[in-house]
Amino acid sequence: MKRLVLFASLLLLVFACRDPYGYTIKGNKIVYNTPPRPAGQQSMLGFACDPIDTVRIGVIGLGDRGKDVPKRMAYIDHASVVALCDLYPDRVERAQKSLVKRGAPKARHEFSGEDGWKQLCELEDLDLVYLAVPWQMHTTMAVYAMEHGKHVAIEVPAATSIEECWALVNTSERTRRHCMMLENCCYDFFELTCLNMAQQGIFGEVVHVEGSYCHNLDPWWDNYQGDWRMTYNRDHHGDVYPTHGIGPVCQVLNIHRGDKMDLLVSMDSDAFRGQETCDKRYGKGVYKYANGDNTSTIIRTRKGKTILVEHAVATPRPYSRMYQLTGTKGFANKYPNKGLALGGEDLTGIDSDNLDAEKYMPDAERDSVMMAYKHPIAKEIETLARKVGGHGGMDFIMDYRLIYCLHNGLPLDEDVYDAAEWSSLVELTEVSIKHGSMPVVMPDFTRGEWDRLDGLKFATK
Numbered sequence: 058m059k060r061l062v063l064f065a066s067l068l069l070l071v072f073a074c075r076d077p078y079g080y081t082i083k084g085n086k087i088v089y090n091t092p093p094r095p096a097g098q099q100s101m102l103g104f105a106c107d108p109i110d111t112v113r114i115g116v117i118g119l120g121d122r123g124k125d126v127p128k129r130m131a132y133i134d135h136a137s138v139v140a141l142c143d144l145y146p147d148r149v150e151r152a153q154k155s156l157v158k159r160g161a162p163k164a165r166h167e168f169s170g171e172d173g174w175k176q177l178c179e180l181e182d183l184d185l186v187y188l189a190v191p192w193q194m195h196t197t198m199a200v201y202a203m204e205h206g207k208h209v210a211i212e213v214p215a216a217t218s219i220e221e222c223w224a225l226v227n228t229s230e231r232t233r234r235h236c237m238m239l240e241n242c243c244y245d246f247f248e249l250t251c252l253n254m255a256q257q258g259i260f261g262e263v264v265h266v267e268g269s270y271c272h273n274l275d276p277w278w279d280n281y282q283g284d285w286r287m288t289y290n291r292d293h294h295g296d297v298y299p300t301h302g303i304g305p306v307c308q309v310l311n312i313h314r315g316d317k318m319d320l321l322v323s324m325d326s327d328a329f330r331g332q333e334t335c336d337k338r339y340g341k342g343v344y345k346y347a348n349g350d351n352t353s354t355i356i357r358t359r360k361g362k363t364i365l366v367e368h369a370v371a372t373p374r375p376y377s378r379m380y381q382l383t384g385t386k387g388f389a390n391k392y393p394n395k396g397l398a399l400g401g402e403d404l405t406g407i408d409s410d411n412l413d414a415e416k417y418m419p420d421a422e423r424d425s426v427m428m429a430y431k432h433p434i435a436k437e438i439e440t441l442a443r444k445v446g447g448h449g450g451m452d453f454i455m456d457y458r459l460i461y462c463l464h465n466g467l468p469l470d471e472d473v474y475d476a477a478e479w480s481s482l483v484e485l486t487e488v489s490i491k492h493g494s495m496p497v498v499m500p501d502f503t504r505g506e507w508d509r510l511d512g513l514k515f516a517t518k
């Protein structure tokens with residue numbers, strides 16, 4: 058019997074070693090492989106392509122999210138939506154109408170059906186493929202588009218497995234095409250201002266950050282085409298939608314621009330409410346619902362910082378992306394109330410019962426500090442962004458920056474390594490949970506170059 062167990066373990070080990078993107082368990086840790094860079098590939102750190110006069114865009118996926126992309130793009134100089142694709146022709150038609158309503162020309166190429174997206178990616182007169190399809194299709198379509206010479210912008214999360222994350226990195230490095238994940242929350246006004254403040258040292262050394270996606274999806278479950286989102290949540294543990302929470306705080310910590318996420322531990326509650334929702338939907342006991350009502354993940358970085366990320370979409374709690382920064386000189390918090398605390402109170406002789414000594418600054422003072430540190434990008438485009446909208450304007454700023462950088466031949470604000478690192482949490486959290494919350498040593502998608510760039514910079518001409 059002992060021999061059999063030994064043989065089986067050896068087989069498992071050999072199998073794990075053969076998977077270049079997989080992991081082995083060493084001691085009490087799950088250690089992910091970082092495979093060497095294949096010949097013929099180059100790093101995409103700081104990559105910029107030749108300026109593109111008018112960025113010709115093809116949008117695939119015109120559902121709840123994608124339907125507003127053509128309209129937003131129609132407000133942006135040097136952007137032109139030339140191709141539209143969805144499973145359903147009526148969604149293509151709806152998008153055409155939104156272009157016409159805005160006074161923009163109709164897209165000259167229309168595709169529909171299961172495989173229309175391939176024809177879109179193969180077009181000659183196209184620079185950028187913009188993907189707003191179900192998660193399960195992101196990487197397949199993005200890889201195909203890059204293989205056909207197109208830059209890609211992918212909705213969140215860009216990938217759902219480590220293998221997919223590496224596919225995006227490898228394809229981008231090999232084809233020299235941009236691969237950006239469309240993490241819009243990096244462009245919300247509070248986050249942009251705090252990023253600017255952090256970069257100017259106002260918080261001192263930022264030592265701990267928090268982000269989350271807490272959003273009761275009860276009103277939304279029926280909207281997703283083919284039930285893709287419930288299916289994914291039903292079948293998976295872990296933080297399946299991590300990027301709104303982790304993206305903006307990783308930017309503050311300069312992840313892969315001087316620091317690196319190293320070690321992750323994830324833990325989930327049982328799916329109490331998730332199971333109820335699933336039972337109502339499919340019948341009692343038809344499925345065992347996997348995704349915990351609350352998933353918490355802690356990450357330690359190479360430079361000794363910590364990140365807390367949470368995911369909760371099944372319970373009736375108010376919306377929160379948390380966004381919290383704790384620094385040696387100050388503190389910022391976005392949800393549930395926007396607050397800044399920049400220290401400075403005289404705390405000598407404070408009574409030990411006084412728990413209110415360290416205060417948030419008054420709202421008026423906070424607003425004037427935030428005005429003073431408004432991010433240059435927000436200053437430049439805020440009025441139009443608020444008019445066009447998209448989650449209050451952040452979606453527009455994201456699209457605006459994407460086109461601005463492509464038009465001017467500049468590196469994008471979010472690169473393929475951001476896409477891979479932030480999306481990697483989908484698998485890494487699930488694997489940690491499945492092994493009793495075992496620590497996971499994260500892969501290095503930059504392959505050792507995480508401190509080559511000196512901090513995050515949004516490029517301008």
Ligand SMILES: NC(=O)c1ccc[n+]([C@@H]2O[C@H](COP(=O)([O-])OP(=O)(O)OC[C@H]3O[C@@H](n4cnc5c(N)ncnc54)[C@H](O)[C@@H]3O)[C@@H](O)[C@H]2O)c1
Nearest residue numbers: 118119120121122123143144171189190192212213281282
């Ligand atoms: N960044 C954000 O704030 C935000 C908000 C909502 C959704 N999203 C992301 O946007 C993406 C889409 O979400 P959604 O809410 O619009 O879902 P959805 O189900 O409403 O839309 C998906 C669309 O893709 C289309 N589609 C499916 N298969 C296709 C195929 N083979 N070819 C062409 N089109 C196909 C569907 O017909 C549908 O119109 C997801 O990745 C989601 O996570 C992001």
